Amino acid sequence: MVSNVQAASAMFLKCFNEGGDCSIVVKHCSSAGEANSSGEAAAKRHCHVAEFRVYSALLSAWSDVFKAMFTHDVKEKSERKIEICDFSVAAVDAFLRFMYSGNLDTGAGILVEVAGLADKYCIVQLQELCMQSFKKTLKPETACEMLEAARQIGSSSIEEQCLEAIFCNPDKALPGAFALSAVLLEEVLVSPKLCIGDVQLAMLILGWSKHPVAKAHGMDIPAYFQRHVHVAGFTENEYSKVLSLADEVGCKPTLEVLWRQVKRGQHTTNLFDCLWNNYKTQFPDNGAEKPPFVGYWVNMIPSRASIGKVTNSGHTHLSMQQDQARGTSSIELETNDEMKWMIPHHAIYISAISFNRVLGSGSRIELFSSEDGSAWELLLDSGICLDSNVKLNDIQCRSKGWAKWFKLCVRKGKYNNVLKIQGILQAM
Numbered sequence: 001m002v003s004n005v006q007a008a009s010a011m012f013l014k015c016f017n018e019g020g021d022c023s024i025v026v027k028h029c030s031s032a033g034e035a036n037s038s039g040e041a042a043a044k045r046h047c048h049v050a051e052f053r054v055y056s057a058l059l060s061a062w063s064d065v066f067k068a069m070f071t072h073d074v075k076e077k078s079e080r081k082i083e084i085c086d087f088s089v090a091a092v093d094a095f096l097r098f099m100y101s102g103n104l105d106t107g108a109g110i111l112v113e114v115a116g117l118a119d120k121y122c123i124v125q126l127q128e129l130c131m132q133s134f135k136k137t138l139k140p141e142t143a144c145e146m147l148e149a150a151r152q153i154g155s156s157s158i159e160e161q162c163l164e165a166i167f168c169n170p171d172k173a174l175p176g177a178f179a180l181s182a183v184l185l186e187e188v189l190v191s192p193k194l195c196i197g198d199v200q201l202a203m204l205i206l207g208w209s210k211h212p213v214a215k216a217h218g219m220d221i222p223a224y225f226q227r228h229v230h231v232a233g234f235t236e237n238e239y240s241k242v243l244s245l246a247d248e249v250g251c252k253p254t255l256e257v258l259w260r261q262v263k264r265g266q267h268t269t270n271l272f273d274c275l276w277n278n279y280k281t282q283f284p285d286n287g288a289e290k291p292p293f294v295g296y297w298v299n300m301i302p303s304r305a306s307i308g309k310v311t312n313s314g315h316t317h318l319s320m321q322q323d324q325a326r327g328t329s330s331i332e333l334e335t336n337d338e339m340k341w342m343i344p345h346h347a348i349y350i351s352a353i354s355f356n357r358v359l360g361s362g363s364r365i366e367l368f369s370s371e372d373g374s375a376w377e378l379l380l381d382s383g384i385c386l387d388s389n390v391k392l393n394d395i396q397c398r399s400k401g402w403a404k405w406f407k408l409c410v411r412k413g414k415y416n417n418v419l420k421i422q423g424i425l426q427a428m
Contacts, residue, residue, distance in 0.1 A: 016100045020053035022080040026092045050089040052096055062099045063121045087113050104129055108142035109149040116153035140165050140172035148180050167384060170196040174204045178214035189228045192378035197351045197396035198233040202242045209249035222254040231258045233349040233398060233424055235267045265426035271348055272327035274425060298325040303338035333415040340407045347402035349424040352394045353380060356418040363413030369403035376407060
């Protein structure tokens with residue numbers, strides 16, 4: 001037997017939406033809107049209606065759900081019409097074309113919707129094809145488009161995968177985030193899992209102003225900037241860089257007002273080393289009596305009494321703790337251990353963190369910051385944002401305000417490393 005399935009598929013596709021004994025009517029309303037000054041959505045409804053003429057026998061051959069509609073005494077059988085209201089016209093078009101040709105050719109966001117249609121109407125072959133395509137299509141650059149579609153069809157599993165792609169690669173994912181609904185964009189930007197610094201986020205938000213889609217949505221870029229960018233974490237050079245772009249897109253007045261309200265501090269790439277240098281400047285090694293570094297400058301609080309044992313007889317507890325507090329000696333922690341740092345007379349606006357060496361492939365750590373040691377904000381989850389075998393230098397993150405407390409939790413494996421915290425330091 002010889003065959004030409006490709007040719008048959010092409011000919012059959014030419015019959016799509018031609019004739020037919022029933023109709024598929026699509027009624028789809030989408031929300032495209034702007035968040036108000038409080039971050040609440042002010043959505044505008046855009047509704048689209050389309051009708052496709054199809055053959056009931058073909059739909060029934062693919063789907064038992066369709067077959068039941070056309071064989072039982074239900075409205076669809078009597079009216080010869082099926083209404084689809086939860087999916088876009090483009091998605092239904094691609095869905096129906098697949099049933100005519102066996103081929104699926106569509107964009108990232110539509111792919112997610114087609115997967116939802118395949119689930120709804122129990123078309124196993126299309127479900128499998130969508131999952132294969134999904135693995136190839138989901139990238140940081142497509143994650144926002146696919147996230148929006150996943151939210152619209154209520155697919156929590158796809159939504160989680162899209163969010164992970166965004167949180168791990170915000171520099172590649174967020175340039176297209178203006179296409180998200182106002183509510184969903186707000187959720188992404190406020191998430192503690194978003195691994196991004198304030199300067200990087202500022203440049204991305206300002207960059208949205210240049211895109212025609214963002215302009216069409218009427219996005220209030222200054223409002224997004226004010227809500228989500230903390231200029232207190234900028235250095236003078238970073239401020240100048242952001243100001244240049246802000247001027248270009250018409251947001252310069254907003255940034256200038258925010259900058260004037262900021263109390264200036266000292267930029268540091270290593271908080272604990274900076275405090276040590278300040279201590280040495282105030283109390284130089286000139287033979288005079290001087291107070292300890294640990295106490296006034298930095299305090300450390302382990303979660304177990306046995307953390308920090310001294311095995312070297314020539315190394316005292318005080319000298320070891322001082323070396324750990326100033327960041328020249330590693331801290332060793334086991335699974336479920338925690339270490340807290342507190343800087344009593346200073347605070348820092350965090351912009352990045354780093355470690356002296358890789359965490360290890362079997363390790364997972366979380367790092368938190370706090371203003372008061374009570375309410376903690378996640379800065380880093382290495383299991384989400386990082387390849388633990390890559391050396392961790394200048395991991396972009398941001399605190400929501402001035403931080404005086406830091407907590408490192410070992411969720412898996414071991415930790416034997418030195419933490420460095422970067423940002424703007426102030427004496428309180």
